[in-house]
Amino acid sequence: MEKREGKEGLSLKYRKSQFSEWYNQILQLAGIIDKRYGSKSFFVWMNYGYEIMLNIKRYWDKLFRDVGIKEMYFPLFVPIKYCEKNLDWWEGFKDQAFWVKGAGEKDWDHILRPTGEPAMYPMFSIWIRSYNDLPFRIYENVSSFRYETKHTRPIIRDREITLWHEIHTAHATKDDAEKEVKLHVKLYDMIWKKCALYPLRVNKPKWEIFPGAVGAIEYYNLMPSGKVLENGSINNLGQAYSKKFDIKFIDKDGKKKYVWQVCTGNGARLLAAVIGVHGDDKGLIIPPEIAPIQIIVIPIYNNDTKRKVIDKAKKMWRKLSKKFNVEIDLRDDVTPGSKFYDWELRGVPLRIELGPKEVENKKLTVVRRDTGEKFMVKEADTFKKLEKTLSDIQDNLLKRAKEMLESSIKTAKNEKEIKTVLDKKCIAKVYWCGSGECWDKIKAIDEGAELFGTDLKKTNYGKCVICNKKTDIIGYVANTY
Amino acid sequence: MEKREGKEGLSLKYRKSQFSEWYNQILQLAGIIDKRYGSKSFFVWMNYGYEIMLNIKRYWDKLFRDVGIKEMYFPLFVPIKYCEKNLDWWEGFKDQAFWVKGAGEKDWDHILRPTGEPAMYPMFSIWIRSYNDLPFRIYENVSSFRYETKHTRPIIRDREITLWHEIHTAHATKDDAEKEVKLHVKLYDMIWKKCALYPLRVNKPKWEIFPGAVGAIEYYNLMPSGKVLENGSINNLGQAYSKKFDIKFIDKDGKKKYVWQVCTGNGARLLAAVIGVHGDDKGLIIPPEIAPIQIIVIPIYNNDTKRKVIDKAKKMWRKLSKKFNVEIDLRDDVTPGSKFYDWELRGVPLRIELGPKEVENKKLTVVRRDTGEKFMVKEADTFKKLEKTLSDIQDNLLKRAKEMLESSIKTAKNEKEIKTVLDKKCIAKVYWCGSGECWDKIKAIDEGAELFGTDLKKTNYGKCVICNKKTDIIGYVANTY
The missing domain is CATH 3.40.50.800 (Anticodon-binding domain)
Known part of the structure; x- marks a missing residue:
């Protein structure tokens, strides 16, 4: 028989409409995590919650392996000298770093791994020599660490991001990198189905992507709070990083060239979305395909x-x-x-x-x-x-998730309408001219509100919700986590 | 086709008899790890090496799950206040700790997890309330961190100990804890077979176990260097920790009692032993059951x-x-x-x-x-x-490992004979009176030499190799890693 760790004999006090309280309570009562660990914004994964995560992880692992992406493991410690290879990033990140040193050591010359690239890419530049070494496609599953200064929330914004999958690939041509991006779009489709989730897929605004990168696709789940949760991104890095980390190869024509890179990652936020999207006043609803x-x-x-x-x-x-x-x-x-x-x-x-x-x-x-x-x-x-x-339940949950998202996207024609949509805990769909100026004005509408992404397809023209300029860009506005 | 990461186009320069050099070179050439990572005594697990480890890990996972031990995950950060609950341990460990803090934080009030107990046992004291909660049996797979001041060696003595399995159990009675120990002896037998290894199983001398604990069983593999490698231990903790961490339960008789605990752990050293025991002048020999x-x-x-x-x-x-x-x-x-x-x-x-x-x-x-x-x-x-x-190869490797170990254990009747045995890169089997004095004298015979354990069975009497006192304790002496 199943031991009921995490159960406290308490009953669920909050309704799902009180999402923040409901979420915190259900995590503890259902045995997902235990927040009573003695370090702020670190928690224990209870067996039941961890098994759900492991079911998701195993599926990712299978997907990656089936398409030939190989697993490796990089140290959790990153030397500062590696971080400094990308100063743009490092200057911006420094203040969110966890610093680490051995007892008795004087210098703080390491941080804990916040993302893969500062640990991985210096090694890529050693390993990749010729076109024969390409494509180079690896993944890793590991905890990442960020000294979050924003409001932390279990599984949504943690200081230890657990069971984080990171995929990093290097290619000989821009085309090959684009093909890799397309492949990952397919893999994400499969994982969303597995989790019975239906997120909004968007392009990230240009100034939000890595400097020098080609583009990024992101997925957002709308939570019952009305906030959208970023859940996975596929970054077409172009040569932005290979130039910083000096990742070059000798091509068939004998010339030295920088590789083209793609990276993508996803972690426990998938579970946060499952909890938020599917739960109800009685508690959680776990999709059968990931249910322990x-x-x-x-x-x-x-x-x-x-x-x-x-x-x-x-x-x-x-x-x-x-x-x-x-x-x-x-x-x-x-x-x-x-x-x-x-x-x-x-x-x-x-x-x-x-x-x-x-x-x-x-x-x-x-x-x-x-x-x-x-x-x-x-x-x-x-x-x-x-x-x-069980198969019907899985399908029904996916259908519900789709309906929930679709019915929550509402067209807004001006600032006031955006505000009205956000107040209803929905996502506003707007025409946007693409300018930073109008983006800033949208951001100013409400605290936390943001044009978090644009539609992948361009269709008809309309007028920018702010400046009325003609445009074929559709943007999505919501409060974000 | 398999990509040959880690391959440098170099050939194996050293013979296995030059073990230390051979070991370092084969790790790199065979694509087990890459030591060129920019932090001292941290390395990258290459795909081939990592896959071997994952095969071993998956087998452990299955064994644990089959006997009802549940997986959880505890944070990597341990607050100092948790460490201080066991001051004996903390005073001894402090200098091997890695300290960590968020950028801008003033106080260093966390270390990285060196072993499970300081993170887990404070939570045990919250979770365990009644005899209904017992037995409580969990495991975790995680990296552990130690600021090793001894000479580090990849996979043998690392600062990041990867894919570390730790099992911690709590029981209502001493008997139940002893049964748990016996179960783990069986599980270890299975894993040794899986890895085609045949270690020496010994009791740890009393002063080497946790203060207050009942006893410990340890496994040692003899490496070609003549040194033995500790590879897994099963610790019957008694109530040593439950008293420090206040892990109590209300028993059927209505009385509050301290739980009885067992812990055991194992990690990548299994692979180090596979490499050391089975490799030859041509390179590695991976047992078929764990071969990627x-x-x-x-x-x-x-x-x-x-x-x-x-x-x-x-x-x-x-x-x-x-x-x-x-x-x-x-x-x-x-x-x-x-x-x-x-x-x-x-x-x-x-x-x-x-x-x-x-x-x-x-x-x-x-x-x-x-x-x-x-x-x-x-x-x-x-x-x-x-x-x-493949099955024959697996059997043959196990048979070889057994023969190798057995032929390397040589009886020694005095200090000089111990020295001779050690010089032959073998293990000396001696009678020992059980006193710390004679243990110290054995330790003094050679730098690194140690009576690392005693035979689990007591049979005939003999004379202590040092003091000639009559005794039925058989001890094993070797150089240790």
Whole structure:
């Protein structure tokens, strides 16, 4: 039986509409994390939460490996001399660094790894010599560290960013790098499906990308707070970094050239989005494909029927374990009602209720977490029916996520309309001339509001929401985390 | 095709008898790690080396999960206030700590996690409340950090100890803790088999265990240098830590009691032992069960036969991929001889040579890395024969490891004989009275020499190698890493 670490015997006090409080409470009560660790903005990943993350991680790992991206591991310590190879970055980052030194050492000449490039790219410049070495495509899964000075929030803005996947590739040509970007768009599509999420995909405004880079695609999930959460970016770095880190190769024509680079990364924010998008007033709803427990079996009995029911429930549990992630709740000092409550709170997609009547009729009572729907399944049909229902839940959650996003994007024609949209916890869709001036004015509308990205496609023309200039750029405005 | 990162076009200069030089060179040449990273005693795990480690890790993970030990993740930062809960430990450890702070922070009130207990046990004292919460059994896989002041050596003594598995359990009774220790002895037996290693299992002398603990079992691999490498320990902590960290539970009898604890851990040193025990003058020999590449297919052709041979080789590679970790070496600018050399150096267990004659006769030439034996296999028998051969290699390596260890343990009756045994790069087996005085005298025999453990079984009596007192304790003396 599943131990209930993290459970405090407390019930969920807040409704999801009180998102910030709801989020913090559900993380603790559902056994995702424990915030009572003794360092500010560091927390413990409880087993249940960590298993969800590991399910996501394993899927990423498989995707990367299937397309030939190889895993490596770089040290967590980055020498300052490496950071200084990209002074633009270093000057901006310095104040968010965690500095580290051995006891007794005088000089602070290392920081903890904030992102891969200062650790990886100096090595790229050693390893990459000729066109034969290209494409060079690696990934790493590691914690990253940032001394966040903004308001921290578990899994959304942490000082230790755990299970962070970072992919870095180097190519001989600009075309090859563009192909790599397209590949990663496909991989992200797959991971979103796995997590039953439907984010908004946008281009990052030019001044928000790495200096010298070609472009960046970013994904945003709209959270119930009305804020959008950046969740993964694909950066076409061009030669911006290869020139700083001196990553050159001898091409087929005998000439030395700088490589073209792509990097992309994603981490635990995927789980934050799952929690925010799918949860409800009863607690979490974990999509079946990433659920550590897909089915919970709950025996219901009195003293007379106990033996018979538990025997049957255990048998069922063992049988189902062959195909599903299934647990059985055998706690004897807890009522069935409390058990229902607990497992709903943790977001287990399916519940099987098994009482004397079910045993007698060779049927199971099944309850869906996403819709609350309750139905009977013949024992003989169990496998097929449960498999189908889990797949339906996965699809339904994805459909819901899509509808939620789409219905939350509202066109705004002027500043006032933007404000109205944001007040409704939605995303404003606006025409934007592309100028920094108008961007700044949009940013000034509301604290935290921002034109966080532009549509990937250009279609019809319209008038900039600020200056009325004709433009084919569509931008999205929301409060951001 | 496998990219050859880490390869420098250099050949192995040292023989295995020059172990220290051989070890350093093979790590780099075989693509295990790259030491050219810009921080002293930190290195990059190259893909090939990391994949071996991941194979070992996945097996550990499975073992733990199968016996119900749950994975969690604790922050890498440990507040000093947590360290100070065990002052004995903290006073001794302080000087090996890495201190960390956010840019602009004044106080250094955190260190990086050197071992699990200072991070985990304060949380145990929050989580564990009643006998219902016990046993509490978790594990974590994480990097640990120690500012080593001794001579560092890659994978043997590092400042960042990667892929470190740490298991911590808490139990209601001393008996339960002892059962847990026995379980871990079994799990270690399985992992040793997986790695084709045969270590010496010993009890740690009393003054070497945690103050207040019940006992510790340790594993040592004898390296070709004649030094033994500590490789995993199972610590029966008793109530030593629960008293320091106040980890109490209310028992069935309503009384508050301290829990009984066990901890054990293991990491990349397993790979160091594999390299040291199995390698030879040609390079590594990776046991098939942990080999990222179990079989390498090498096509041999001239201009006339190229097309035919490569087609066939690719076909064979795809076919074998269904069952084995197999790669094909299609480099066109490298001779077959060089390819043989490269893959032998990397320790791939089996090589398939495929030339026009093989294509014609529907046979493959197969070469074993461990014995050098070369034989033909009919295409129709390939799967069965390769599977059998890989299993034979695994068995043979384990057998070799056992023989190597057993033939290296030599009885010594006095100090002079101990010295002679150590000079032969062997382990001295001695009677020892159990006193610290005689232990110190043994330690004084040679720099680095130590009675590192005692036999788990007590049998006949003999005379202490130093003081001649009658004793039934057998101790093992060797140089230690």
